[in-house]
Amino acid sequence: MNKHTVSSKFVLMIATMLPAILLATSLTLSLVPTTAFAQNADSNNQRDIHENQGGDNSVVVDPIVQPDVGVALNINVNTHVITDPENCDEASDEVSQGNNQDSTEEARSNGNVGDNSVYVSPQVQTTTLVGANLYVDTDVVPEGCNPADTVNQGNDQTASQDAGGDVEAGRNSIINIPTVQNADTVSRNDNVNTDATIPVSLPQ
Numbered sequence: 001m002n003k004h005t006v007s008s009k010f011v012l013m014i015a016t017m018l019p020a021i022l023l024a025t026s027l028t029l030s031l032v033p034t035t036a037f038a039q040n041a042d043s044n045n046q047r048d049i050h051e052n053q054g055g056d057n058s059v060v061v062d063p064i065v066q067p068d069v070g071v072a073l074n075i076n077v078n079t080h081v082i083t084d085p086e087n088c089d090e091a092s093d094e095v096s097q098g099n100n101q102d103s104t105e106e107a108r109s110n111g112n113v114g115d116n117s118v119y120v121s122p123q124v125q126t127t128t129l130v131g132a133n134l135y136v137d138t139d140v141v142p143e144g145c146n147p148a149d150t151v152n153q154g155n156d157q158t159a160s161q162d163a164g165g166d167v168e169a170g171r172n173s174i175i176n177i178p179t180v181q182n183a184d185t186v187s188r189n190d191n192v193n194t195d196a197t198i199p200v201s202l203p204q
Helices: 008-030 085-091
Strands: 035-053 059-061 064-081 094-113 118-120 123-142 150-164 167-169 174-176 179-198
Touching: 035 064, 064 094, 085 123, 094 118, 094 123, 094 179, 123 150, 150 179
Parallel strands: 035 094, 059 118, 064 123, 094 150, 094 167, 118 174, 123 179
Antiparallel strands: none
């Protein structure tokens, strides 16, 4: 087995250089202002058209259930580290976040039954649309530097529900087409902006 011994001086050198390398990397990346555009588009269409036939003394049970859950989320996190006051504008960002959600539900129960028949077709339509945008911007800038971010956020949500039916029945028949419809939309936009300042270095 070969054993390799690393000197304590080498370890100390790496430990000293690593923070400087990371800082230099962050400074290099931070000199580019952010222009971000995030757009989610979600469309869901459900269409159930049922045709039922029954003779005399028939029993038709035909439920229709249409559930729809749509979730759209945009998250942007951005950080700038600026040390030179002349680069203050580099901490200003332009961000657009949007969600377009469209849900359409159509249920129809059509049929024909004879005398002394039972026709039951419950219809349940439920829609839940959740749209959220989150932008988090944390900048480290020199004193006197005031970054100005432009953040546009929006949610466009549309829910449409249509239920019913057309049933022809003979004498003494029972027709029951109950409908239950529920549509909920949740929209949220959050913009978190936190800036920290560092002293401006005076010229030597």
